[in-house]
Amino acid sequence: MYKEIKGSIPTDSEVILGILNNSESVLKRLYVAYFPMVLQLIINNNGTPDDAKDIYQEAIIILYNKVKAGDFELSSKLKTFLYSVCRRLWLKRLSQMARYGGDIRDFHEYSPVDDEVERQNDMDIQFNKMGAALQLLGEPCKTIMEDFYINNRSMQEICERFGYTNADNAKTQKYKCLQRLKKLFFQQK
């Protein structure tokens, strides 16, 4: 039933080092190496290739954040970890869509990963709220917020970019934007 996936599969420690060093090539090799396994799981359990993409990327993000946060222990194989997370995520998605027949066709061994998935779920809720708040915020506030808080641009740069005559004006503008963004963020249920 299970087809061995060919290609240059990075070793587990390679992956961890690669993520810590922001290596693009390792991330790519990791992604390419295990995607077929997840695709196989999803499309043979009532899912589409697009579902597989969503689920797999979420799992990669979970792994990525875990490694970045320094709490990924190689207690089980990385492959098993990814498979287990995807499996858990997919089961959740299936039950949300009321498509879950109570049975899933498995292709690998798996381990319980409920904590990771729950934590990710909480984060996702926060991010969705943030995304919506930023959309509602509108320009130029949105770009100012992104530049300062995400892209770590200095007030000086922002000042030049938006053509503010002095830094104080820019700071006031930034403050107002932030207050609105917080309001929009916390207003959401």
Next chain:
Amino acid sequence: MNDSKLLEEIERYLNGEMAPEERKQFELLRKGDTAINNKIAEHEEFAKILKQYGDRLALETRLNAIHDEIDVHTLAEELMIHPSRIVSLWRNHHSKISVAASIAIFAILSTLFITGNLSNQESKYLLLRREVSLLKQKTETLKAAQGIKAPVRATDRFRGTGFAITSNGLIATNYHVVNGADSVYVQNGAGKSFKAKVLYTEPENDIAILKIVDTSFRNLGAIPYTFKKSESELAEAVYTYGYPQDSPVFNEGRVTSAVGLNGDSLDYQISIPINAGDSGSPLIDSKGNIVGVVQGKQTQLEGVHFAVKSSYLINAIQNIPVDSINKKVALNTKNTLGNLNTVQQVKKLKNYVFMVKVYDK
């Protein structure tokens, strides 16, 4: 300090941009003022979420770029476990199939309901018939016990078909049609009945020759068909004309075998649908020759029917004892159907094919 200024201070503090002295002072302020402390914590948390949100978007963009390089379609084809055709058909279309099936069931039930077939009439009818025969049995037992011969009203128990073999009223039919007859009537295409008697029978060949004895009977005129002495070829087109119902019925088909049931050389096997009442009908080829006498359906097999070969009929006619007729029967040798098409042939047959009505005791 206004809020905007405070925010700037908080951010400088969180980003570690304060000089050690300034930082110490700020920490003192923080400790002394819970409102400010909460503000700091809240801002720190919010800025963190915003930052993580940004990182997340960036990571997703990277992953999407990687994903776009994968040929997902081919991979999916490879990895899909293909269930058997029927299973996948069911999986993909089970709702449609279910709807179609329910509509079909509904349609059948409503048709049955509307036509009244749902109410089990068939079996009632069967029961009724059984009761009648039961009653009849009882009556006969009673009659036998009392030695009485009760008068029985005559009804035409059997019907068959017969056809003229001479213009003076000799009619050929099946022996099984007239077997056990009390009286026999023949009715022509115009609906006029004539009394007939069974002149001669050959039970082994299932042939009977009747003679019209009714005084109202007039000569039929020259018989239009002739009788084929040789055997017909396989696949020869043939047709019948008989009385399975009150009006004559035409049916056509082919000679499908030169032997009948169980290889019986008496019969042809023909591919003409035969109904009760067709027995004794002429089997005629396209040139207007009588090639057989339809004998009926002898098995439950669909589309397997039999006709007695005309040579046996000719033999039977020759075997009629001369003392029962005035002279030996001379069969017609002048075929007037040969040049006609089937429609015209059938039109001519009307006067020479009779419904045979049999009344038994």
